[in-house]
Amino acid sequence: MAEANRQIVLDQLPQGRLSADHFRLVQGERPTPGPGEALVRTHYISLDAANRAWMQGATYRSALSAGQVMAGGALAEVVEAPDSDLLPGDLVFADTGWQDYAIVPTKRLAKLPALEPRTHLLSVFGVAGLTAYFGLLECGQPKPGETVVVSAAAGSVGSIVGQIAKLKGCRVVGVAGGAEKGRWLTEELGFDAAVDYKAGDLRRQLKEAAPGGIDVYFDNVGGDVFETCLFAMNTFGRIACCGAVSQYDGEAPRHGPRGVPGLIVTKRLTLRGFIVSDFDDKRSQALRDLQTWVAEGRLKVHEDIIEGLENTPAALVGLLAGENRGKRMVKVR
Secondary structure (H helix, E strand, O other), X not given: OOOEEEEEEEOOOOOOOOOHHHEEEEEEEOOXXXXXXXXXXXXXXXOOOHHHHOXXXXXXXXXXXOOOEOOOOEEEEEEEOOOOOOOOOOEEEEOOOOEOEEEEEHHHOOOOOOOOOHHHHOOOXXXXXXXXXXXXXXXXXXXXXXXXXXXXXXXXXXHHHHHHHHHOOOEEEEEEOOHHHHHHHHHHOOOOEEEEHHHOOHHHHHHHHOOOOEEEEEEOOOHHHHHHHHOOEEEEEEEEEOOOHHHOOOOOOOOOOOOHHHHHHHXXXXXXXXXXXXXXXXXXXXXXXXHHHHHOXXXXXXXXXXXXHHHHHHHHHHHHOOOOOEEEEEEXX
């Protein structure tokens, strides 16, 4: 009898907030690879706010539809790859979806280095770490002595952004939800100040934390936080637009930031959207830097690992609610 393949299907597209009830666990047979394909077994599934954005329509990937295996990337092990240089047991990052086994074109796979803990391949040395690195250094271009503000600062990307900014000699302010996360940012990760968006009067808090204004803003959330930071930018400030999690789950905002065109012109601001693959040609150097900083203890890695494929829907809902610190992932079995 063929080995089973558990899959989590997006049973229905959410019309409001996402819940675990929008998903369904099904079971099929383990698939067989064809020419140019590899069979991989997922070990750790990456959870990201972008998972929710894909349910709203086409982004940098096709929109999801009801009945599909839920999309997502994973750290996976090669089981079979008959006509490639990949060997059984090789580790790869693959667009597997939420399932035990997946068929992936071999041209999209590259063997990952044997690093321990291997979960770092999905966090600081994976998409999260590279997004932080390129978004801050290539788009934000911080200079020593400048003030860098990052939203969703306790998350997988934001927590790394703030630490890299400190390594580059900047004053760093993290925006996060709750006093406990703020203490973690300042006491554990070395941020200079933290702003609690749940505590109200965000504009006043930000002015106290960054009295000289903002030179670089790394935006993960959009919405009110983006608007508040936008109006606190210094002349020739730079904004790296990474995500807009505040707009992914629930009703769309009724309006965007007002007075923006004039503000951008008078302050000569630069706003740049990006995705990590924009910088593939610089990936090797980024990984060398990240690995050096981690090895030297200058970059701390925090991972939030949930056990069990069946718990992936609830884990994503929790991530959207801000439960996690650092990179959230699911250990499949």
